[in-house]
Amino acid sequence: MKTQTYTLNLGPQHPSTHGVLRVVLELDGETCVGSKTHVGYLHRGIEKILEDRTYPQVIPYTDRLDYLAGINNNLAYVQTIEKLMNIEIPERAEYIRVMLSELMRIASHMVGIGIYIMDLGAISAVFYPFIEREKILDMMSHLSGSRMTFNYLRIGGIAHDLHPDFKPALDQFITEFPRFIEDYHRLIDENEIFIARTKKTGAITAEKAMSYGLTGPNLRASGVNHDIRKTNPYSIYDRFDFEVPVGENGDCYDRYVVRMKEVEESFKIIQQAYKELPNGPVMAKVPKLIKPPVGDVYHQAENPKGVLGCYVVSDGTPKPSRVHFRRPSFNNISIFDEIFIGHKIADVVAILASFDFVLGEVDA
């Protein structure tokens, strides 16, 4: 009997593509035999816009790259400029920055894990992480006045000192969070349906992951121990005691396990930073008009989704000549076309969800 393959258009308005990713699948029955990923539906031309903005005016735009972890994007950009201008940051500002970026890592992973398992059909699994995320967003709104687009870090420190409402909220979060972790492991870890859907699905070998330039939890799930916070410590990450969780098989299940362990490690860092939080100013002395010297600089930071690189070229004027971001989600999804092949269509959705990509970052 002669059979024919057919084309299925997944997205750009499909709920499981996490935004506006479009995947054109070539299917033989239910098995994927070919795939083409299309990006660009959320392209806003941020890098071009930034050529006409002054250095401090760039910061609000970085919030809109990976909008689930705005602080981490802020951090990568402001540290790039600080590197270019040789600005020393006050201790208190460094501690607050680390604390907030780890809080945002938890918030981002909460969405990553929750939506992932919801895409597999388990609705209740999304609510528990979102409760924790809501607490973090509330804390952030006490500090910056906004829930997602913070614009909180500045070149030379942070915009405002901690607000009195922040500390009780963080104390409450620190006491309640371990219980959530325990509950969530009970809810998911041994769930037979989840295991059947994710184990041995979308397995990536370490060599392949590295050759495609994957970073973050997706790379570490394949067994590669690579974390910029350890290999090339920025800010004050070398002062904290934490581990880098690594997976074994690189399948969808490992990507869940690595994210859950990473959340626990981030929680450890938050507790340490909160305990050692020094007093003092939060802004270094920076000139009112920021005019970095002529030159270019590249800086990397470990974001929840992977390594965010920021490249800035300065021509000595108050506006950058070029700002480029190496966005982790964009590099991570480059492997899709290869690993989809041979999987059933339901597994394609599982792989898409397990990667936890954000389209704001893919298209910039």
Add this chain to the structure above:
Amino acid sequence: MYGKGLLKGLSVTGRNVFRKRLTEKYPEEKPQLAARWRGGFQLDVAGCIACGLCERACPNYAITLTTEKNEENKKQLTTYEINQSYCLFCGLCVEACPKNCLRFTQEFETATYHKEEVKLDLFKNQNLSAPASIYAQPEKATEAARKEDK
């Protein structure tokens, strides 16, 4: 035993049935917003010195203002408009204001029925009755100290 994991997970759901309700009855009960909330805008026109720093701080050119010189040869505001459809709500304008007369308010229901209403004419409608946010405002203690210095 197959299904043990499912039952274990179900026990978590069971326990949560009896926990405190976390959701808010939104339209009936208004949420408690942060003191630094960045929502709507208000402008104290009497305090404004028409320096134009807010206009220059805006990354998206959402603010347009015009000025004229009065009899005492001092700059005076004649129009002031924030086009909220271009606004990023980043707060750089409020931070730039040297007299702290451009402030955020704690309003958050900013949806409108008509496109023209999105533009805020803060010269005609200063919106001073809305609850002000403390975003980038000097703390009360420092404000009092500054008054004593004067």
